[in-house]
Amino acid sequence: MKTIMITGCSSGFGLETARYFLERDWRVLATMRMPREDLFPRSERLRVLQLDVTDAQSIRNAIEAAGPIDVLVNNAGFGAPAPFELMDMETVRALFDTNTFGTMALTQAVLPQMRARRSGVVVNITSSVTYKPLPLVGVYRAAKAAVNAFSESLASEVQQFGVRIHVVLPGSSGETRFRDTARAHLRGMEDEVYADFMRKTIARMSESTGAGTRMQDVAEAVWRVAADASSPLHIPAGADAVQWAAQAG
Ligand SMILES: NC(=O)c1ccc[n+]([C@@H]2O[C@H](COP(=O)([O-])OP(=O)(O)OC[C@H]3O[C@@H](n4cnc5c(N)ncnc54)[C@H](OP(=O)(O)O)[C@@H]3O)[C@@H](O)[C@H]2O)c1
Numbered sequence: 001m002k003t004i005m006i007t008g009c010s011s012g013f014g015l016e017t018a019r020y021f022l023e024r025d026w027r028v029l030a031t032m033r034m035p036r037e038d039l040f041p042r043s044e045r046l047r048v049l050q051l052d053v054t055d056a057q058s059i060r061n062a063i064e065a066a067g068p069i070d071v072l073v074n075n076a077g078f079g080a081p082a083p084f085e086l087m088d089m090e091t092v093r094a095l096f097d098t099n100t101f102g103t104m105a106l107t108q109a110v111l112p113q114m115r116a117r118r119s120g121v122v123v124n125i126t127s128s129v130t131y132k133p134l135p136l137v138g139v140y141r142a143a144k145a146a147v148n149a150f151s152e153s154l155a156s157e158v159q160q161f162g163v164r165i166h167v168v169l170p171g172s173s174g175e176t177r178f179r180d181t182a183r184a185h186l187r188g189m190e191d192e193v194y195a196d197f198m199r200k201t202i203a204r205m206s207e208s209t210g211a212g213t214r215m216q217d218v219a220e221a222v223w224r225v226a227a228d229a230s231s232p233l234h235i236p237a238g239a240d241a242v243q244w245a246a247q248a249g
Helices: 012-023 056-066 089-117 138-161 178-185 195-207 215-227 239-248
Strands: 003-006 027-032 046-050 071-074 120-125 163-170 234-237
Touching: 003 012, 003 056, 012 027, 012 215, 027 056, 046 056, 056 089, 071 089, 071 215, 089 120, 089 138, 089 163, 120 138, 120 215, 138 163, 163 215, 163 239, 215 234, 234 239
Parallel strands: 003 027, 003 071, 027 046, 071 120, 120 163, 163 234
Antiparallel strands: none
C-alpha cells in the first residue's frame, strides 16, 4: 500500500486530494496547521498530522511521524492581491515563506528517504497564473513561478535516483477558500491612486474566469501523476488552466 503526504488539507484542493486518495485505498497523511480529523471519513489508512510549512520544527516533527512517503504534495498556499506599490514587505515575505520556501523545505525533508529507496514523487501545486502577466498578483505569481523553476531544475537533479518532480498548475477555482483568503489580504480598494484601476481589473478578471477549475480536476491530476511515471513535468489542471497553457505555447 502506498502513502501520500499532502500539505494544506484543511480545505480546498488539499482536502479534496486527500479524500480522493483515501477512497482509492492509499494510506493518506493529511497535514494541516490545525489538525481536524472530522473532515474525513474514519479510516485506518488516514493520519492527520500537524504541519505549518513555514515552521522548521513542525516540518521535522511531521516528517519524523510520517515514516516512508511515496508521494509528497506541496499544496499549502495563499494569495494576497494588491498593487505592488501598496504591498508591505511583510506580506511579500509571507507569500514566499508559504508558497515557495515551504515547498522547498518539505521537498528537502523528504528527498533523503526517497533517494535511499530510489523511488518517490513530489508534486508541487503552483498556479496557471504563472502563464499570464496579470496585474495585482505579481508577488504571488513570482512565488509560484519560483517553484516552477525550482522544480524543473530539481527534476533533472534527482531523476538519477528514481525520484520524479512534477508541477500541477490549477486554474481559477471558486470551490476552495482561496478567494476568501485573498479577499482578506486584498489591499488598494480605498486607495486614491489605485482604487479605480483595482475595481476595473477585478471586474475584468471575474468576467474572464469562465468554467474555471474544479477541486476534482486537481485531485485527478495528482492521481494521474502518482500513477503514471511518464507524466509530463507540467500539468495544467482545469479547463481554464489547459486553455491558458495552450495560449502560452
Ligand atoms: N483556488 C484557486 O483559484 C487556485 C488557483 C491556482 C492555484 N491555487 C493554489 O492551490 C493551493 C491550494 O489552494 P486552495 O485553492 O485549495 O485554497 P484553500 O482552500 O484556501 O487551501 C489552502 C490551504 O493551505 C493551507 N495553508 C496556508 N498556509 C499554510 C501554512 N503556512 N502551513 C500549512 N498550510 C497552510 C490552508 O490552511 P489553513 O486552514 O491553516 O489556512 C489551507 O488548508 C494553493 O497553493 C494555491 O496557491 C489555487
